[in-house]
Amino acid sequence: MKTDITGPKYWIGERFSIQHIRRFGKSSMPRPHSHPTYELYYLLSGERIYFVDGHVYTARQGQLVIIPPNELHSTASSEKAEFERILVNFLPEYICEGGASTGLPPIPGTCRIIDFSLKEQADAERLLSRMLEECKAGAAYYETSVRLLLSELLILLERCRLFNPEPPRSLHPTHAKVSEIAAFLRLHYSEPLTLEQMSRQFYISTSHLCRIFYRLTGFHFREYLQEVRVREAQKRLAGTRDKVQAIAEQTGFEHISHFNKTFKKVTGLTPLQYRKQNRSRPSP
DNA sequence: CCCGTATTCCGCCAAG
DNA sequence: GACTTGGCGGAATACG
Numbered sequence: 297m298k299t300d301i302t303g304p305k306y307w308i309g310e311r312f313s314i315q316h317i318r319r320f321g322k323s324s325m326p327r328p329h330s331h332p333t334y335e336l337y338y339l340l341s342g343e344r345i346y347f348v349d350g351h352v353y354t355a356r357q358g359q360l361v362i363i364p365p366n367e368l369h370s371t372a373s374s375e376k377a378e379f380e381r382i383l384v385n386f387l388p389e390y391i392c393e394g395g396a397s398t399g400l401p402p403i404p405g406t407c408r409i410i411d412f413s414l415k416e417q418a419d420a421e422r423l424l425s426r427m428l429e430e431c432k433a434g435a436a437y438y439e440t441s442v443r444l445l446l447s448e449l450l451i452l453l454e455r456c457r458l459f460n461p462e463p464p465r466s467l468h469p470t471h472a473k474v475s476e477i478a479a480f481l482r483l484h485y486s487e488p489l490t491l492e493q494m495s496r497q498f499y500i501s502t503s504h505l506c507r508i509f510y511r512l513t514g515f516h517f518r519e520y521l522q523e524v525r526v527r528e529a530q531k532r533l534a535g536t537r538d539k540v541q542a543i544a545e546q547t548g549f550e551h552i553s554h555f556n557k558t559f560k561k562v563t564g565l566t567p568l569q570y571r572k573q574n575r576s577r578p579s580p
Numbered sequence: 581c582c583c584g585t586a587t588t589c590c591g592c593c594a595a596g
Numbered sequence: 597g598a599c600t601t602g603g604c605g606g607a608a609t610a611c612g
Binding site: 501503504516518522549550551553554557558 | 582589
Binding site: 490491492502503506507510516517518539540541552553556557560566567568 | 598599600601602608609610611
């Protein structure tokens with residue numbers, strides 16, 4: 297009987313973690329989330345649907361997904377429920393200590409999926425399993441060793457990206473449509489938007505859109521829009537001196553009372569509390 | 581795809 | 597005056 301394996305999550309301080317997981321059954325869909333770390337997600341086998349940066353991707357065996365810090369993302373199972381993966385998380389500082397130049401390649405900003413050749417897959421798998429081994433054994437200088445292995449992996453990524461900058465993206469038509477809609481929402485958050493309007497505009501039935509959007513992104517339609525709007529509001533609260541009222545209007549909330557409610561639900565803070573804690577412009 | 585129902589959203593007002 | 601909280605009810609949306 298095949299069983300799920302959830303390997304231990306190895307940590308190096310708060311800055312790096314690695315974990316090996318294998319799933320056979322359908323696992324419940326994790327909520328979409330974000331964190332300040334980079335996430336590298338390598339699929340040893342199987343297939344996963346990814347929602348990152350407003351795009352739906354199908355990640356296949358031998359591919360690596362890159363999730364930049366603080367990017368909302370979620371994963372869902374495709375028709376094949378089985379998959380095996382290695383998950384690496386690290387803070388940007390872990391690689392570029394104190395912002396000093398390390399000679400390491402920049403982590404690609406636009407490319408979310410790396411399509412390794414067979415050779416590169418073998419290399420990547422070797423590096424990842426050595427990271428796991430080092431963490432498990434914990435021998436002297438293992439932290440340095442892991443850092444070097446990660447550096448090698450990043451170089452591999454960058455070389456692969458340089459060689460093949462446009463990975464073939466054969467999008468399932470449904471995925472493409474949901475991606476388009478998500479992109480539209482990210483662009484038009486300031487306007488009043490409804491599910492019905494979107495379904496008309498993109499030629500799908502309302503109920504179908506309602507369901508596939510959730511299945512592929514992990515967000516309910518409304519929930520995603522809220523997330524996009526609140527994130528935009530956060531930027532403006534931190535980066536401008538605009539009044540809360542104005543920001544509410546700019547981000548698609550017609551009424552402040554509703555803006556406050558939603559903002560607090562998502563953020564845990566009232567708009568002004570948030571501004572106080574995250575102000576990025578010097579106060580006059 | 582359609583339907584009925586449960587749940588959530590959102591504009592509105594009142595009040596601290 | 598600006599912000600925050602809370603309740604209400606029709607509309608939108610989620611779900612079986």
